[in-house]
Amino acid sequence: MSDHSTTGTVFKHKMNDVQKNEGEPVAKPAGKTSARRADLRERLVAVGRAAIAEGGLQHLKARDLAAAAGCAVGAIYNVFDDLDGLILRIGADTLARLEQGLAAPPGPVPAPAEELLRLSQGYLAFARANKALWRALFEHRLADGRAAPAWYLDDQSRLFTLVEAPLAHLLPDEPAPSRALLARTLFSAVHGVVLLGLEEKLTPMPEATLDAELERLVRAFAGGLTQRSLG
Template structure:
């Protein structure tokens, strides 16, 4: 195996290990020393492949967004009308978050230093989630400018995320998943009805 192949294999292994650790224990489970030990390399080797741990986290988060996007995409065709489609997307988001809580939470817990910027490729991946919501909005608001639909899609995503986050984290009260699904259903259908007016 060439040096380049070994380096590529180590980089892939570091992402795989970081991904497993985050999937099991969230961002708190990602420590450079533990990561290096499991990968069989020196701590410094991590920084030959990633400028810092934030870059490694973004590599894992990109995989997480791909998985979440696939789950939401699978729900995109469901529902007999735009309101039903918005609901299917929202419930798919809830179900994925509930099934992959440490990974899902890591998407929102990760904080960059004030002077750091989010990679453009990551921004594009994140925007795909909003575009799923824009499709049923186009049917509900056929005459609205695309920019207005895009802004509303982000607001709807924020509302759904807020319900999911507060419910799964039990910040307000203990909410079993069926009750959380019912709450989300009521809110999303009410939003869709209001938009259709």
Template sequence: MSETQRRREEQRQALIAAAERAIAAQGLAGLKARELASEVGCSLGAIYNLVQDMDELVLRVGSRTLSRLDVALTEVESGPEGAVERLVAIALAYCRFARANLHLWRTLFDHRMAEGSEVPDWAVSEQMQLFRHIAVPLSELLPNAGGDRLTLLTRTLFSAVHGVLVLGLDEKLIAVPVAALEQQIDMLVRLVCAGLGSEESR
């Protein structure tokens, strides 16, 4: 890597870090190209030499968020014994990560690509990789489930937990106290697992 390339990459990483701080503080509404340019010491137009557009910048911030979420979920997987307990631990770790990184977490789902643009393959792949945290214990709980069914159940369980979490953290609607929210998520995962286990034993 040449010196010019190295400096450009350093500035690119500085831009992504500045965008991450802006989103963490104020959500997507806090992401202002002019302010970012001033913070990293480049012209407004130079931002688009570092990233293709603001969509890519948001996705790069999302990539960092997903990476930290991956670490948080991995850390709790080795503790509990049994597939159900691991699924509960993963769901609660997801809940705690969302609360601790509220704006960054919401951005993963609130961001919409510009009309005519699609989420790039690298970003989709990073998102899909996280489903393994659910799929692996589910496959232990349901050893006879085929690949397609396991994929569907994995996404369904995630959607159920995510939906409860979104509503529970929405202060404008039905905000739920933290302890009660975690109890609801714990109960939801156990009920789903009990139902799936019962179905599997038929």
């Protein structure tokens, strides 16, 4: 999940007025306007997510979004800077759902190689079940070469920490920055296999074959790290 996979700009935030009460600043409670804006924001995220899930990013049109959310087209830009901002929030929701799906189940912690395999299989399962939303994470480009906002990069980084944990057991003496880079290398390899397999870009790839090839890749990767650690 590199920078170019992300989309949009940060939400605009409207600051509440501040009153003085016995020398202390007190923020006014959010009024009906703030509540309406929050409700519209959630509706737009919901209809935007549904639009992408149905037809991909190209299915996301301002007029269609406004009609589905029951608002004027201009109202979209009262709660988002632009459509990139909306897509970012949809992407953040997709990342959160992926993170939830990859969370470790209760019980004993598996061996590092098995944990890496579990994460990879979970990633493949999520991509299969949410293909359009998953692809949107990587297909959209920020306008004018803008960088992804920090909060979105933080969402991405939490996913990589899931990979870094078993790598820390396989390579206990590896410096943290090197281990973080290795996690991204493994992700790139897994993502490539998943993408090419699901799109069948190179050859027809039945589900069982893709599952087996992904396992082969991860076990070879983990086995190589184990040998390196022992050496």
